[in-house]
Each structure stands twice: as C-alpha cells, then as structure tokens.
Amino acid sequence: MQIAIVALEGSLLSAISGLADMFWICNQASRNPPPGVVTALAGSPGPLFHTRIVSADAQPLRDTQGRWIPVDGAFDAETAYDAILIAGMALGPDGQPPHSAAHAQAARWLSSRHQTGVLIGGACAGTFVLGQAGLLDRRRCTTTWWLHHVFKQRFPAACHVWGSALEEQDGIITTGGPLSWVDLALHVIRRLAGPELARLAADISVADSLPLPQLLYAPRGFVNTANPLLLQAEQIIRHAHPGMTAEALAQALHLSERTLHRRLKQLTGESPKAFITRVRIETACVLLATPGISIKQVAGQCGYGDETAFRRAFIQAMCLTPVDYRRRIQSHQQ
Template sequence: MRIAVAAIDGTFDSGFAAIMDVLGAANALSAGDGQLTSVTVVGAGTEVRTGNGLVLTTVPVTELESDVDLVVLPAVGFRTPEQVVAAMRDPAHAWVLDLATSAAATGTALAAACSGAFFLAEAGVLDGRRATTSWWLGPAFRQRYPSVELEDSRTLVDEDHRTTAGAAFAHIDLALWIVRQRSLDLADLVARYLLIGDRPSQAAFALPTQLARADPLMTAFERWARAHLADPPPLTHAARALGVSTRTLQRTAQTVLGKSPLDFIQDIRLDEATHLLRTTTLSADAIAGRVGYRNAGTLRELVRRRRGVTLEALRNG
C-alpha cells in the first residue's frame, strides 16, 4: 500500500508520530512478507516544522507520484476551533485541499484524524457522508459543514473511501485501521506489541461545558441545567428563563451539539455523577438524587448505556 501523509507547519507531533510508528511496527512485524506499506511524507516544499518545533523532511507535493493508494491528513496542533479554521483557510495550505480534491477525483482513498477532517470537509469530499472529528471541534464542524453527517461520539468512521478519526490520539486507531485493510492478524499483533487498547467511542471523554461554549445560548442552557439537576423543571421553563422559545432551544441544541436539549441534560447528569463518584464518598442513591434521578437503578442504566461500565468501575476509574 502506497501512502502519502500530508504535513503542514504546526502538524500535531504525537498524531503524526503515532501514524508513522504504527505503520513502521506493522512493516517490522509483517513476518517476512515484505514491506506492508510505503509511506511518503508530503509538504508544500522540502521541510515543515511541527507544532513543537521539530523539522520534518518532506517531498514537495508537486513531485508526489500519482499512483498512491491512500492520502492521510494528520491533525494540526492548534488549541481552538478558530485556529483550525484559520490554518485551513491559509493560502499556504491550499495545496492540501487540492491534494484531497484530486485524490477523490481519481478514486484514491482519503483519511484524516482530529482537525485534519476539516481539510477533507473544506475540500468538499465529505459532503453527504458520515464523518467524525475531535469531540471538542464538533460544534464548529457542524456549523461550517452542514452537508456532512457528523458522528463526533465515534472514534472512527469509514464510509466510501473516506475514513476519519476523532481526537488527537485517535491517530493510533486510524493507523491501525490502515494496517487492518491488509491483515486483521497483523493489526492485532501490532496492537498487542504497542499496548493499544480499544476506544470505540469518544463520548466518555467529552466535556459538556466545553461543547456548550460554542454558542451563547448553549452556554446559558448548560448553566441553567446544572443549577436544576436535582429537580429539573420542564424544558419550557428553561426556554422562558433564557428568553427564547422552546423550539429555538431545541433547534439550537440540534444544530450546535447534534442532539436534543434533553439528551444534553443527560450528558450533564452523567458528567456531574462521574465527578461526585470520583471525588466524594456519597452513596450511589445519594448521587442519583443530586443529578435528578429517584434511585441509583436509573443512574446505573445511564452509565451502562453511555459508558459501557458499572457505577463501581466508573468510581474506581
């Protein structure tokens, strides 16, 4: 498999290295079957500087062979959605969008992780398809690319030769996916050698407060919901308190967060319950009451459904 990894100034060091290390390990462990992958690091010129200042030698994109099988876009190491969008719109990075567009036109597979998915979306190659990105970039992604069906609770989404991965260390999952296309056994062997665990969902890591910051109404709603967790009034009360209609509240939540206000309240309840489990000695029933449930049974079911673990495991985690 011939792979081109696109790198720009500010490339996220660990994400880039994770891809290279996993693919390198796969080649080393391929049991004499020859090189599994051939990787070319591509840039605008002959070198780029990573987010932490490391200098990478790159092959200019104008010299890239046309017969690559996969183009991979690692994340850029920025801290805010605004910085990600600015990097993507920078004329110096237009070659990345052109590379994605031309690859899609020739049927070449495309993959991206974290903020790298923004480049694929900006190039239009994710339109009408499912994709994921880092959970904290979800609101900005939804707002900018409404034609993409974002599933930002997922760690990895693969559809129609477009593969996207979630938050920064989901680069590992993306690299393993690449190996898996050639050999399931080899992918399992690499995972064992590198002690890579299974992360099918980003949901356990998402912070409701961080997501709500993407929109002033959601910020206010998140504060209102936390203030009323123990005895939540109807949603109409929240809308009235925030000075909007219930329909506006529902529409904004769906647009910004990709979920209903009630689903978001469930996220907040779980976030608060997790905090109380890990920082207090309160009983499960007491914690359930504090987050708006009559008994621990309902809370246990929420934890099992959303996290796939028991209350005890969550407390000890």
C-alpha cells in the same frame, strides 16, 4: 497497500513519524509476531503497508518546533494510494488551525483522491483540511474537543459529533486530539487489513484497540458554553426531578418541541433526548469524582430513578462502567 502521510508547514513531526511507525509495526507483526502469539498472519512474504510522506512540492519542511520533516514525494494523481492521512499541526497566532495556499492545495488533492475511492483520514487539526476540502459536508465527523466551537463556525455543513473519539462516513475518517493519530492508524489498519492485525498492532504498541470517547477528557458542559439556550437548558436538566422529558424541557424553555428539536440539532447535532442524557452523564462524571457518594446516589442526583438504567446510559456514553470511570479518575488524582 500504499499509505500517504501529508506533511504541511507546522505539522507535528511526532504524528507523522508515529503514523509511519505504526504501519511499520504492523509489517513486523505480520511477518514475525511476538513469541507465544498465534496468528494467521505469521509468515507474510513481504510488508503489507508502504508509507510515503508527501508535501505540496516534494521538499522537506519545518515542523511546529522548527525541525525538518523528511519528505518522500509530492501530491500527485498517478500514485495509487489506498489511504491518505493528515495529522495535527500547530495553531496560528489567532488560536485556529492555519489556512494557507499549501493547505488549500492539500485540500484539493484530498478531494480529488477521495473521488477515486481512496480512504481519507484526518486527526486533530488535520480534520480542518478535510473540512476545507468539503469532505465533511453532511457527513458525521469529529475533531479535538477544544477546537469544537471553531470547527462548527468554519464548517457549518459538517455533521459534527461532540465528544466522539472517531467517526467514519463514506470513506472519510476523523479523530480528535494531538495523539489521536494512534486511533486513526489502528482504524485504517482494521479497515484495510482486518481486525486481527489491528488488535495485534495495538497490543504491541500498548494502546487501546478501540478509542475512548473524548467526553472523558473535555471539561463538563464545555459544548454548552457556546450558546445561552444550551446553558439554560443544562441548568434546567441539572435541577430537574427524575423523568425529565423533551416535552417538559421545551415547556421550561418556553419553546415548542419542534423548535427545541431544531435548535438543538443546529447547535449540538443532538436530539432533545440525547441532549438530556449527555447533561445527566456529564453531571454523573462530576459526582463520581466526589468521595463517599454511592453509584445509587449518583444515579438519583442525575435524574435516574433506576440505577440499572443509569449504568446502561453511562456505559453507552463513556464506554466505561461508573465504577471503572471512578477508578480512572481517582488514579489521575493521586
């Protein structure tokens, strides 16, 4: 299987090299798994993946720290790739991902290759190139949490999923975070070679085989700072009694339910019910970092009259139980 890794001026050398290394690890694991590992992949006759680093003109270029990025070839229509991946890059002086002639050329190439059925993936600021190509329009996607507001402004037609670690729709994969190329690589391996090899590659790399949501890392309430309506709605939910409904929230905001649904979809991509749940879970994350408060007390203060319902909602949002989340936070605070 042929994998192209896109290099642009200012790309992160670690991400480009890391992507290539992850597929190399897969090749090693498929041919010679670690001792004690029983797998149907053992003894593969040759490498499963072949990676090429490509640039607009096939010339090496500088990374964000001025180091040379080696390049194997140029963007072309002749090579039959199974996947084309673009990782993070340095932000411009304005704090936004760059938008140059080379980025535009990469965007056009990605768009044309996707039309032939090639899997396209972007990590961190690389997702902006996918957006520039029009590949995210009306598709679920994600990007790094701290680029969320810029992303929404630049690509209003994209269906951005706040806090998600990885999204795929119609063969377009996006991940968030400068190191999320790990998640991107493992997902592509899973798609092209199956879950067993992806799991083995994750185990060898000592990485999570399935990414955790960015909600674990983003400041609580970050997405709501973009609009006064969101901030007002957040405060209402935080101080509401258990049983807050979309109807009650709309009334408190002096809006119709239909208007509230439309505004939230425009601003966050969420339904009122999903918005209420997210605010409650974000509140729970803050409370769980407070010593001495029980899970039952956290549930009650977040608007859940039933502790079981709270645990279920928390696990669905955070991919961790409240107890596991508390342990994780406590270990980071030490």
